[in-house]
Amino acid sequence: MRRITPLFALVSVVALQAACTDSGTVTRPTPTAAADARASAEGSVRRIEMHDACDPMSFDNAIGAGTCTRSGGVKFDRFIAQLTKKGVAEAWRFTPSELNARVGQTLMAINRGGEVHTFTEVEQFGGGIVPFLNDLSGNTQVAPECLALEADDFIPPGGFDADDEVEEPGTELYQCCIHPWMRTVVHGRA
Numbered sequence: 751m752r753r754i755t756p757l758f759a760l761v762s763v764v765a766l767q768a769a770c771t772d773s774g775t776v777t778r779p780t781p782t783a784a785a786d787a788r789a790s791a792e793g794s795v796r797r798i799e800m801h802d803a804c805d806p807m808s809f810d811n812a813i814g815a816g817t818c819t820r821s822g823g824v825k826f827d828r829f830i831a832q833l834t835k836k837g838v839a840e841a842w843r844f845t846p847s848e849l850n851a852r853v854g855q856t857l858m859a860i861n862r863g864g865e866v867h868t869f870t871e872v873e874q875f876g877g878g879i880v881p882f883l884n885d886l887s888g889n890t891q892v893a894p895e896c897l898a899l900e901a902d903d904f905i906p907p908g909g910f911d912a913d914d915e916v917e918e919p920g921t922e923l924y925q926c927c928i929h930p931w932m933r934t935v936v937h938g939r940a
Contacts, residue, residue: 795858795912796851798934800905800926802863803841804829809865819907820864833886837931844869844924844934853940857914857924861905868903868927869911870895878927889930896927903927 804818808826824832824841832839842863851857859869868878876893877884884890905911916922916938926932 794854795856796849796916796936798849798857798859798869798924799845800859800861800863800867800869800932801841801843801845802865802867802929803839804864806864818864823864830886833883837886837888839929839931842926842929842932844926844932846934848935848937850937850939851916853916853918853938855916856912857916857936858910858912859905859914859924860910861907864907866904866906866928867932868896868899869905869914869924870899870903870927871914872896872923872925875923875925875933876930878925878930880928883928884930887929887931893925893927893930896925896930899927 802820803823804820805823805825806818806820809818809829810816812826824839829839844859857869859867861867870893872893872895874893875889876891876896877887877889878892878896879899884892903911914924916936919938919940922936922938924934924936
């Protein structure tokens with residue numbers, strides 16, 4: 751199997767290290783069922799789940815130890831083949847891909863996958879911080895917001911981010927700055 755370029759490996763390691771820090775709200779465990787039910791009952795939170803299907807052995811072998819923490823899944827070479835053919839790896843996604851929310855509601859992005867992701871608001875969808883994945887997915891114009899990430903923007907497996915709020919009516923765009931085809935559109939309403 752072909753090894754990934756040193757730049758891609760370095761970006762992956764930096765993202766993983768950043769995700770393991772204690773700063774921000776993204777390193778906490780996934781909310782408990784009780785807290786989740788309370789927030790849903792209050793109607794103040796809209797959930798977006800981040801999914802992937804990485805195979806730990808093949809991803810760790812190609813990128814580096816600790817890249818994937820889930821069990822089973824898509825082998826790295828198949829992941830690359832999907833990206834090469836379709837421009838997306840369909841198991842790597844935000845759900846829902848589109849949602850309606852009221853002004854003032856919090857967006858809670860929960861990482862249900864085995865890799866680190868970001869939930870980044872962007873003006874326009876574009877590429878992320880991994881040039882190799884940008885090229886394979888056809889996202890060669892990098893979203894500027896992805897170039898200004900901070901350590902607490904990286905959401906580890908099992909983590910969540912509840913820092914985004916719908917501030918005004920209109921459309922907001924969110925993407926993963928590692929896997930730039932992972933996207934959701936939020937329609938804010940009064």
